[in-house]
Amino acid sequence: MTMPPRQSIIEHKQWGRIIITRNPRARRIIMRVRPDAIMMTVPEYAKDTDIERALTECGARLKTRQQQSQEQIIDKDFSIDTEYLRLAIKESAVSRMRLIGSGNGYVIEVPQNTDFTSADTQQMLRTAIKGAAKHCAARVLPQRLKELAERTGFKYKRCTVRDVSSRWGSCSTSGTISLNIRLVMLPSRLVDYVLLHELCHTVEMNHSDRFWALMDKVTAPAKARALRAELKKNRMLF
Numbered sequence: 606m607t608m609p610p611r612q613s614i615i616e617h618k619q620w621g622r623i624i625i626t627r628n629p630r631a632r633r634i635i636m637r638v639r640p641d642a643i644m645m646t647v648p649e650y651a652k653d654t655d656i657e658r659a660l661t662e663c664g665a666r667l668k669t670r671q672q673q674s675q676e677q678i679i680d681k682d683f684s685i686d687t688e689y690l691r692l693a694i695k696e697s698a699v700s701r702m703r704l705i706g707s708g709n710g711y712v713i714e715v716p717q718n719t720d721f722t723s724a725d726t727q728q729m730l731r732t733a734i735k736g737a738a739k740h741c742a743a744r745v746l747p748q749r750l751k752e753l754a755e756r757t758g759f760k761y762k763r764c765t766v767r768d769v770s771s772r773w774g775s776c777s778t779s780g781t782i783s784l785n786i787r788l789v790m791l792p793s794r795l796v797d798y799v800l801l802h803e804l805c806h807t808v809e810m811n812h813s814d815r816f817w818a819l820m821d822k823v824t825a826p827a828k829a830r831a832l833r834a835e836l837k838k839n840r841m842l843f
């Protein structure tokens with residue numbers, strides 16, 4: 606008869622809360638993160654020293670990921686203020702949350718005394734913010750792509766603006782460039798970087814030296830890698 610997995614919780618001096626599951630079927634130590642803890646699944650008879658060694662190896666990386674997973678709470682002071690998208694939240698005499706768009710940006714109106722800690726409210730706010738980003742992105746990104754294509758001489762077939770949470774942009778072999786609605790939440794220099802990156806893929810479908818040479822040419826004076834590093838610091842919200 607095999608024993609069911611056993612769980613124990615430790616408060617580690619360096620790595621915070623760790624939830625250890627001893628599983629007779631585990632062959633090696635597997636770690637993942639939750640916003641409030643590092644989860645470890647370990648073989649039934651793993652020693653404390655094995656666990657400690659695994660933490661020494663992976664703890665820092667897991668901690669970074671954990672910080673990223675602690676979602677940002679959206680409250681009434683939340684705002685987005687980039688060259689493309691301006692959005693604010695305003696308490697007003699409405700009975701339900703609503704998104705208003707004007708030439709000047711977007712306002713999410715919420716009822717007075719809204720409980721911002723409620724999960725439902727957070728979900729509705731995220732939906733409204735994405736709605737604003739989608740509306741804004743569809744208006745500005747295809748136009749900007751066209752301008753950059755004309756300036757650089759790259760040819761693409763079609764531009765789509767999509768709600769995907771995995772990447773900022775992509776370029777298909779058939780020449781369709783897909784752009785993420787969340788791009789409008791970034792500074793315009795990074796938006797241009799992503800658009801130019803996808804335009805360069807219409808010529809070089811890879812990330813070879815030739816690709817980066819093209820990128821350096823269109824982001825003169827050769828800023829492609831610096832912009833890429835800056836983009837990497839921006840994680841996708843929502």
Ligand SMILES: [Zn+2]
Pocket residue numbers: 802806811812
């Ligand atoms: Zn690429």
